Amino acid sequence: MPADDRPACGTEAAYRTHLAAGEDCETCREAHNERARGDDKKRARSRAQSRALKALARCFPIEYNALYQQELAKETTDVE
Ligand SMILES: [Zn+2]
Numbered sequence: 546m547p548a549d550d551r552p553a554c555g556t557e558a559a560y561r562t563h564l565a566a567g568e569d570c571e572t573c574r575e576a577h578n579e580r581a582r583g584d585d586k587k588r589a590r591s592r593a594q595s596r597a598l599k600a601l602a603r604c605f606p607i608e609y610n611a612l613y614q615q616e617l618a619k620e621t622t623d624v625e
Contacts, residue, residue: 554572556573
């Protein structure tokens with residue numbers, strides 16, 4: 546592929562292009578690792594939020610179930 550058609554270094558597309566070509570590019574590798582660290586933080590926050598919601602549901606089962614049924618009803622009407 547001509548160099549001009551390649552994605553700019555530092556992007557995920559460029560990282561994958563290097564990977565497919567068997568090339569190592571420090572700029573792309575470091576940018577990719579930085580994004581992966583950000584994803585790890587996002588996943589950690591998501592897991593913590595999920596555990597907090599489950600704990601909240603155990604504390605307020607009636608309120609949780611009412612909200613859950615309300616939200617579930619929206620899902621089934623959205624799908625149709
Ligand atoms: Zn690169």
